[in-house]
Each structure stands twice: as structure tokens, then as C-alpha cells.
Amino acid sequence: MTESFRRSGDHPQGDDHQPAHPLHPGAAHQQHASSPVNPEWPPPPAYEPAGPYAVEPGTTVWPGTGQGGDGGDGHGGGWTAYPEPDSAPTAAFATIQAEPSAPGKKRAKGPLALLAAVAIVAAAIGGGTAYGIQELTGNDTVASSSTSTNVVPTSQKGTVAGVAQAVSPSIVEIGATSNAGSSTGSGVVITTDGEIITNNHVVSGASSIKVQLSNGKSYTAQVVGTDSKKDLALIKLEDAPSGLKTATLGNSDGVQVGDQVVAIGSPEGLTGTVTSGIVSALDRDVTVSTDESQGQQQGDGGGRWPFEFGGREFNGDTGSSTTTYKALQTDASLNPGNSGGALIDMNGNIIGINSAMYSAASDSSSSSSAGSVGLGFAIPINTVKADLADLRAGGSDS
Helix, strand or coil: CEEEECCCCCCCECCECCCCCCECCCCCCCCCCCCCCCCCCCCCCCCCCCCCCCCCCCCCCCCCCCCCCCCCCCCCCCCCCCCCCCCCCCCCCEEEECCCCCCCCCCCCCHHHHHHHHHHHHHHHHHCCEEEECCCCCCCCEEEECCCCCCCCHHHCCCHHHHHHHHHHHEEEEEEEECCEEEEEEEEECCCCCEEEECHHHHCCCCEEEEECCCCCEEEEEEEEEECCCCEEEEEECCCCCCCCCCEECCHHHCCCCCEEEEEECHHHCCCEEEEEEEEEEEEEEEEECCHHHHHHHHHHCCCCCEEECCEEECCCCCCCEEEEEEEEECCCCCCCCCCCEEEECCCEEEEEEEEEEECCCCCCCHHHCCEEEEEEEEEHHHHHHHHHHHHCCCCCC
């Protein structure tokens, strides 16, 4: 690469825009044919010429007529290296061969350095779209997106089929057994060593937990931490297999009413069921039970998780011990067993953990009318991410 700059005597003369001859390092000066004063040099300029602009070897700088140089000390600034809008055409250039910088030589400061810095900042911002939070020890890496990253292949972007194909391997079925009975729910794999997020009411009071992966293989899991106030729980597989597919946690603050979403879970034990819909509302105050015995009402495909909204109880009695959280409302079909599963945006990012659904049936035995009526609720994923460190430490219930 080469450098280019204007010599102090090469500039337009009034209305005379005759281009000068090119100059080369070491060459003799060319005589100015029209000079009335001196055969060797052109007449003095009509204005103070800009001082030379110091740059790094190997950089091209286009000459201009703007002011801002610091005289002739070789440290130009301001508009020196850029023509003003009304500048005359370029008169002459001198080219020199780039020379290696001397060791320890201070680098010149100028627009080039500024542009490089801006490029670095832009790259950092762009790289912030998708980032991993990883502890230096262990494998508890959580793939997370500060805004939204494309998990779905480009050829299937924005399609339910694309979301299902990309995210389904990260969704599991959870079976919990306790003295009060059994419950079936879903979960989301968030680390390669087997950490799974689910609802507290899915595993509350469980004496044993079995997890079935999307490939049909089952593993035993243990509770790491629970937070009944947010209806969240973290469990971990024992002897987790290699190659676990982890989900990408998105940013629920960016969700808007009307956004298309996909829900994946195991309603009624039907592993990997995919439904779709839209975000119906934001910040719904949903009240659920924190009583361990209530968690078993979803067991064996018969019950429905009771919850309150607007002072009314749905799907049964929530009991005296309850908690309230802000939820995303969706019309994506949710049924018993979807609890703890994923609500996903069309880029494949998890934006919520499905937690409650309204059923029109007043009797749990009326299975024919116990299905979804398009009123489902999910815990925003930002609530999950904010609670993850506490869950890993045992949770607020420990």
C-alpha cells in the first residue's frame, strides 16, 4: 500500500485548474510551464495552503483544501486530509513506498485510528447479539441472547417447522413421583452437562424424577434448587450423555403483543408436542399455589394446574399458600403436561417457560372438555435468567 499527499506548492491557482505533473521520490522538479515569476516554482498561493498530514506508512490519504493544519510541522488535523465540499480537483500526488515502522515508534493519530476504533466497537456490538455465559470451571454454559439470535436455519426462518426442528431436541419430558402421587411436565435443557429448567410445581415434593429426552432415552435427575415464589426449579441429569442439545435463552423484554410463538412440551405424556399461536398479552398477574400437594394434580394426565387471575380461581382451588408473578399470555395451545416446557419466538429463542393454562372443564374427569381454550401463561425468560444463580445455589426454598 502507498501513501499520497499534496506538496505545499501543488494547489489550484484561481480559475486555473491545469493539473501539475506527478512527482516521484528522488525525481527532479518539473518546470511549471505557465509560471510568470520563476521557471522552477509556481507563483505563491492565493491562500494559506494546508500543512502536510502525517499518517502511518502504507496509508492512502486524499488531499484536500480544508483548513485545520498546524502550519508546516507535519501534524495536520481537522479537514487537512479530506476535501471540503467546494474544494478544487486534486492537483498532484506524490507516492512513497511504505516503510516498516521502527520498533517502539509512536503511531500517528488521526481519522484512520478513529475509524479502526469505531470498527472494533461495531464488531463488539454486533457480537453482543448472541453470547454465552460460562463459568471457568464446569460445563454449565448457558447459551443466551441479549436481543435475538437466529437458531433456526436460514432456509426455514420464520416457520413453525423450522423452530420445531431446531428446538425440539432441547425439550424434555419430566415424570416426578412423591407420596402424594405423580406428575408429568416438561423441561428445557440449558447446559451440556444436563441442567434443566422447569416449573417448581412439576417437581415439588418429588422423591424421584425421571427425564425422557427427545430421542426417547430416560435418565434419573436430582433437584438442584427450587423457587416456589417464581414457580421455577432447576434439576440436573445424573450421568448426562454427551452431545446434549441446549436451548438458547432469549430476551423477553423485547416481546410484543402479536408476536408469533411456538410451544413445545409433553401434554398428557405426548412427548415433543408442538403448538403455535401469538403473544396475547404481557405482564399478566398470575397467582399459583406453592403447596407441594397441588403439584401432583397434573399427574397421570388427569388434573390441571390451578391458578388465579383477577381475583378468580381457575382449574381448582389454589389453596392458602400462593405466589403471584408477571406472565406472558399466549393463545398457543397448552394442556396438562406442558408445564415447564418452552415458549419460543420464531428465531428459535426461548422467551418463556409455560406454567399455567385455563381449562373450561369444571370437573377433571371431563377429559373431553378439559383441553386448551387458548388461554395459556408463561414465566418470562428474563425472570428465569435473573433467578438462575440462586437456583444453582439451592434456590430460595432451601
